[in-house]
Amino acid sequence: MTEGYGAISRRDVLKTSATGAAIAGSLGPGNVAMAQAQTAAPPHAAVSLKINGKATRLELDTRTTLLDALREHVKLTGTKKGCDHGQCGACTVIVNGRRINSCLTLAVMHEGDEVTTIEGLGSPDNLHPMQAAFVEHDGYQCGYCTPGQICSAVAVLEEIRAGVPSHVTADVSKPSPMTTTEMRERMSGNICRCGAYSNIAEAMAQVAGVKA
């Protein structure tokens, strides 16, 4: 039918499983170890974090992402799982002052780190200025990407102030200006399918004290 993939295309039977290749092959030493690993309890490790100012010690399956540690273990569900693959930004939290995708980092890699989630920025009765601006400018609709947008927005204003360059900075040898063009570029790792971008830019401009 087409070059390169011929043999497979004509096969009418397909056997699958993610581990199929290893299992179908000869059972070498590596596979024996794997089989043992399957029946034993998965490896765990301890980690101590400071989450929204509160010291937290967790004993976790090493596979647990920071996102799942927050949502499923600490029950801080404000941080959202939109894609679990670093493609949407809904899981954005601030770790040691920097925003990251909490889905693409293991909790056990954050020993001693300070994590700020959306719950740590403000509460319904005491909103952070960025949270208040999102409400005022209707910078959301379904609300699912919103915690990530807000954590990112808070960090983005700091990044611009700190002089971190961006893709739209005209002259990277100079500090970036505080403009909504800079904000839009820097916020692009936070997808909002409801399409609240125009309003989010206005909310951020208000907090930054610049013209939208």
Place this chain on the structure above:
Amino acid sequence: MRPFTYERATSAQDAAAKVAATPGARFIAGGTNLLDLMKLEIETPTHLIDVNGLGMDKIEAIDGGGLRIGALVRNTDLAADARVRKDYGVLTRALVAGASGQLRNKATTAGNLLQRTRCPYFYDVNMPCNKRKPGSGCAAIGGFSRPLGVIGTSDACIATHPSDMAVAMRVLDASVETIRPDGTTRAIPIADFHTLPGQTPHVETALEKGEMIISVALPKPRGGTHIYRKVRDRASYAFALVSVAAVIGKDGKGAVALGGVAPKPWRVEEADALLPKGSKSVADRLFAGATPREDNAFKLTLAQRTIAAVLAEAKA
């Protein structure tokens, strides 16, 4: 994701030795690509050695000129470094064109070089893929190939290397400095660091088992206008259809490397010499022997036109 044991490395050499000696062991630094692939069981390490505590996060001047970038310098910090912004603008530009702010805060210099292809068939474990499962075939050939490679590919694999940073490093003639499990070190020119797929697309770099990147050295600044032009379907947070890294002097001479078109940052030194002759000559040389597919043949036109845009910008 398969279960794995986890440890924090104590020294670079120790980490290298352990990865070499332990079946299924892998380094983890930023983790943004490795964990993504582990969730899909495209990567299946059984032991992770976290190298984040090893330092290697400084950018230092090299005696006689140049910069040495620690393997663990985050993309954000590399882009924001005043020396890089002043003397290696193409590198800053390439870095900030890649991924998102969040990812750049985590992703490291070494990890960026080592990131794996974004070919959608590589990412779908139900599909044949010689890179993921050697010998299984290449579903991308004859399939949806729009984002994939047009040159340097083979009949076993048409994946592209997704990095922006590496394209800039290629035009800057960087070298990748490593430590081996026996403690010896070496410097690998970036031109030789990534390998072409041939019949072994699962082999992607010149690294030996356990060999670990400790830094990337940039030679003395290359004067001229530094440009990184990334072309994509949406304005940000997307991989390149085509990208062009260029450093071009007032005399119109310089160097150019391309991303989004090949399994590695694509540079042909003879093409550099053709820069004063214009984009068509350069593109013709860069793409001599290209094997585009129906879906991605536009990349040849796009590359030529993007080089033209870069030359116009350099002239302006």
Place this chain on the structure above:
Amino acid sequence: MKFDQPAGTNPIDRMKVVGKPTTRIDGPLKVTGHAPYAYEHQELPGAPDSGPAYGYVVGSAVAKGTIRSMDTSRAERAPGVVAVVTHRNAGKIAKGNFNTAMLLGGPKIQHYHQAIAVVVAETFEQARSAAALIDVDYARDGGAFDLAVAKVDAPDATGSDAPTAVGDFAGAFAAAPVQLDQMYTTPDQSHAMMEPHATIAAWEGDKLTVWSANQMVAWGAGDLARTLQIPPENVRLIAPYIGGGFGGKLFLRSDVLMASLGAKAAKRPVKVALPRPFMGNNTTHRPATIQRIRLGATQDGKLTAIGHESWSGDLEGGGPESATQQTKLLYAGANRMTALRLAVLDLPEANAMRAPGEAPGLMALEIAVDELAEKLGMDPVKLRVINDTQVDPEKPERPFSQRNLVRCLEEGAERFGWARRKAPGQVQDGRWLIGMGVAAAFRNNLNMKSGARVRLSPSGQVTVETDMTDIGTGTYTIMAQTAAEMMGVPLAKVTVKLGDSSFPVSAGSGGQWGANSSTAGLYAACVKLREAIVGKLGFGPGEAVFENGQVHVGNRVADIAAAAKGGEIVVEDSIEFGDLGKKFQQSTFGAHFVEVAVDRYTGETRVRRMLAVCAAGRILNPTAARSQVIGAMTMGVGGALMEELAVDKRFGFFVNHDLAGYEVPVHADIPHQEVVFLDEADDKVSPMKAKGVGELGLCGVGAAVANAIYNATGVRVRDYPITLDKHLDKLGEVV
């Protein structure tokens, strides 16, 4: 309450609360992360101290075929695994009324990533890991995956989608002095809402409760009962917050079924979220279309012949994308025809996505109108204006209930600076080619029966209960505004509870019918509550005025709370719509104006300015309505420039099935957006006099972008999305 006569003056007309820009009452919860979405519900009946178990769904590796054998033993032995459910041990499973394919596949496989198993384990990590240990042996069948091939012998759609014909289209088209005959294509698209399909299921005996992300609570609960073959009264579906839907969560999907089956097998609550890479193929999508449009006009631009045909595909038993819908109603013209043709394809199930029909239909039709305007040498705004109609062109005895398309176009042109638009390819700004485009927006207004319960507490708090959902539309807020207006109380005195199948059945969120229908249902319940209050107070006959927390009848005044001092007053009613929708064509209108810049070197398009002018009846909350429209405009930019599920025609699946491969707009793609609502109130649609806007905002955007690109470049692209490769080689040489 039956709504079968145009609404007279009613308390909503006071517009003291309704119609005012109002920030969302659920806003503080959403911006602080305290609004609980489906997967986040914490108090679960029957959960052990360790909490619920986690389910991970396994999808079919082939598009069509049969499972010959399945080995789940390794998964069952894996650490932490509690249960593995497949077709072999799931019990009898039926297909829901709203589904085309089975939600649990096997042994027959109907599409790629059709769910074939759920692995339930103590932790998410264990469930995901064990799911990869299931070995499946498939016999793969060939299938039809290429619409362009399958369209050749696709039959006409039937029922309400059957072909229509008025006058003599063929004769009029042949005789028309100016003709346009073109083909257009739109791709498969994915809803790609940010919250993946997610459910927690908990059984208590034979009673099942699911916390699930679902736009249509009653449909979801009903189909869950039907699928599991259990009595509907045994199912409760709860959906207080939904992280976007766009049609993707209209129906029962595999997360609900697999969580329910998993929970039953595990004998404890189970959480399931579909992994993002399942989005493209496990769930539904908007199907691709191939459309042919023929327009015939006189030299002065009067349309004499309008023909629109559209081909789309779906699984056996599915339906067409009704892309010709707007063409029956948008422009005048004596001779007309439409036809939908439906091919059988073995791709995943096609179904509704935001503005089904009109969204892809207008992407084509409104390019065609732009092309005709150019042939005529006429301004495209003017061409649309002179072909306006105030009656249903297929049934001229049916007037539109209200139609202000012309005002939308003219006011938009004025505000946008349309007069500055030049001929194609004439405006440059450095390396950018600049162009402006316009398109009409049109979407029918639909009404659905909708119920609500209202409570008045002794403290004067008004509580609204309905199974209506807020998928980002602002339902919480407009319901509170409606109750506040009707009962004469401030917003703070209203509590709104949504999304629970134990509440009265509402219209649900779909087809842009939600806002008008659900508030109308609440209006009906509030009318009843007002009567109950007056009755309790013994205020006799006379017009009751509710304001400032009080009720006045004649000279008598009392706090409404006084009526409840002997105990809470609870009333329930619903709105049912009569035949006003038959007597009057009810639609919503708008005009989209877009300015783009196209890089003359690389062909990349970036949107610079966007304006929408909308005529959609009374706007209940201009803040939330504006957000609906800007969000739809954003989705329209995606459809115009980047969104496409890429079909692998050999393996029969959508290849780019995650958010890295399926690109949707990001912040940097979207400029500041302007929205204007015309001041309207449509008394034929409901006592609220409101219509929908959430889908209207999407209709026509893609074509406005396409037309702007043409105006910038002089190169016409009729194949969406308009990615750079489609015009690159026609943009003129660069060296």
